[in-house]
Amino acid sequence: MSTLPAIHGPQGRGLLLLELDGAGSHPAAWRVTRSAPAVSLAPEHLRGAVLTAESAGFHAATFSDPGLQDTALPDQPDPGTAARLNALQRAAFAGPVTRSLALIPEVDTVYTEPFHVSTQLASLDYVSGGRAGWLVAASTSAADAGAVGRDTVRGARLAREAGDSIEVSRRLWDSWEDDAVIREVATGRYLDVDKLHYVDVDNDNYSVKGPSIIPRPLQGQLPVLAPAGLLTPEDVAAGAADALLVSAPAPELLAAEIAGIRAGLAIGGSEPALIAELDVVLDSRGQTAADRLAALNGHTAWQSPRARFVGSAVELTELLAGVLAWADGVRLHPAVLETDLEELSQLVLPELRRRGLLAPITPGATFRELLGLARPASRYATAPSTPASAASVTPTAGAEN
């Protein structure tokens, strides 16, 4: 680790995230899985996967939503790639099934309605007991644009769409103050309308009036994760993201990349958690990781922007121990879920936990608590309210439009 900058990294938070994508992150994973190829669409497979991840000691699961792919033949889905169910729904399904796992769906910001996205994520927080997060994506796919009849968004506008969508959600999540539902029998009021707020977002693309149609999420604000580099430095400095996902070309460069980004962020004054991204192929059942990867790549090449670890569980443990000293967490993308998750849960996680490198697991803890984030007050909250007065309506008949 001689390439590390001189700035000393803070102690990481010791979080392990797992990407739970169908049969695995490798596009050919379905070819080497014991289950049938349709496994990525099976609810019972999903139930098993989230329970395995939770009992293995992962802190969070992410659910990817690759959207529509631009293929050479637009009339054909990619021949090698298995279809996925909607990520947010998969996370919601996992909500009542799990007790401690944070559930983080990837949700696009460009070709979605920000009002729906905000409501869906707030609802996910309710069905998971405050364990929801949002992995922000900004689709670059022309197919995604065509599906909703929009022009393809490119370049700097992607960051703007993502930033705008986050802003809409954050304001809507605050638009009901925590104690807006009063259920006051004496006055017949279910809501204290002084604690409901119009958000009045009006950006270059669209406007959103508000308030939300669902009360404030259990966490107040869901933690927002974004790939490093997606959002503008201004949005990051303003706290748009609670965590950034950091990629590097190779595993040994991750710690330095994390340290570099952290130093840059310190200048901006924000402190999002930094989570390293890592693809993982492990030795398993007498097969070397390299042989397994070669076999998989023989079917379909694995193109990924992330660093890739290919080796033994012992080597991976050492690598993670090193990265976790600099990063707040690592998100692992197992090539083949059932194979690599078995190795991870039997060999890697127990050793990391034995060394005290992982955050404790607390059933019922919120995702914000895992990240060490306090529950924020609503931006619209005023001083503690006066006792309920009789007037529940104001004499502004017909004035509002």
Next chain:
Amino acid sequence: MNHSTRPATEFTPSGQLQLGVFFQGVNSGTVWKTAESGSQTDFESFRRIAQTAERGLFAAFFLGEGLRLREHLGRPHALDVAGRPDAQTALAALAAVTTNIGLVATQNTTYNDPADLAHRLSSLDLLSGGRAAWNIVTTDNAWTGANFRRGGYLDHADRYTHAEAFVQTAKRIWDAWDDDPIAASASSTRWAAEGAVRRVRHNGRHYTVDVTPRLPRSAQYRPVLFQAGDSPEGREFAARQADVIFSAHPQLDDALDFRRDIVARTLRAGRGANDVKIMPASEFILAATPREALEKKAWVRSLQIGPQQAIAYLEQFWGRELQGYDPDGPLPEIDPVVEETSETRGSGFHGAKARQLADQWRAEAKEQGLSIRQFVSAKTSRGDSTFTGSYSEVADRLAEYARTGAVDGFNISPWLIPSGLDDIVNHLVPELQERGVYPKQYAGSTLRANLGLATPVRTSAGVEAAAAAAARTSAVTG
């Protein structure tokens, strides 16, 4: 599932009833003021209702939707039981803790994109093993549009042509995959068979879609479609497109008329006489004896329409504050301050000539000797959709609906969350089973099977057919 080859030309009563449960909010039907009233937002309330319904072999669990908080005199409505979750997100969670009950999401055609909504409904359908349904609703107002990218773009007159083009596009998306398209084994060269998916394109006045759908069919082929519109256009739309009508005609005679009307429209649309099921919205107030049930009803009504609800109800039509009026006195003698009653400000608000309406209501209340509170209670209690009585009395009444084929079942709105289904499941369901008009077990694991619906016929096969359909749709909307 039965594959119907020829549409039936005559309606045949099945002699059976199905039950659905509509998890309420927003309107005044929900009693939130008693010690037994639980949370309207905690997931546990949803889980409890859904699991109770499943214990009672209910066919479906419904969630409603309103995409903007209702307002009263220009501010969010303080008396509203507001705050419902996103329907599909909550239903995806319920899919994990239920096994047979249908999961019905009310979703608006106006503020969604067809490809996105069809994909999410497909996803819910697969995630639930073929139990998803879509309750199709349509709105037209710019006021709700203020929450969306599109804004308010739809004229009232266009809402059904728009909705129909939307639903046709969704059906084409659900029809786009062939049967059994996914590789049976890992040795296949492709995950999905070559040519198994057709691209869907629509170029209409209100939206453009060009998509190669991502998900194959579910165990029930595609989500079941519910529809609730009661206008002639709404009925025509349902007769052409829907599987089930969530109707507003619960009284036996009225229900029989409605059935005849829908059967005639369904036949004219080229579908079978039994193809569209009818389930009216309803409320049940039950007890061991008729007298106890009547006492319970008085108590429920007093909690549903309190003095503030009564005044607020009139305020929305008068367009002015009426706090000075005695809820137990006569209707206000002052006139409304608006020409039209508030144009749509959320569900249940209807446009009308305000002054004319006030005159009419004052006369009505005077004639019947009703106070504000009594009058509003009568107006809002959905009196004709309430079944009040002892368990056996109500079971006898319902058996008559089954025998005559007036309805296929009832969509029950429990007035209490989360225990509001308990007496129905514990006492009414066994009485119905004894009378032979209610299932003793689920007919299958899909909603379509449990409702006795046939597998749909593919709407288009091949790109050419799809393109032709797109051209026709464009002609309708454009």
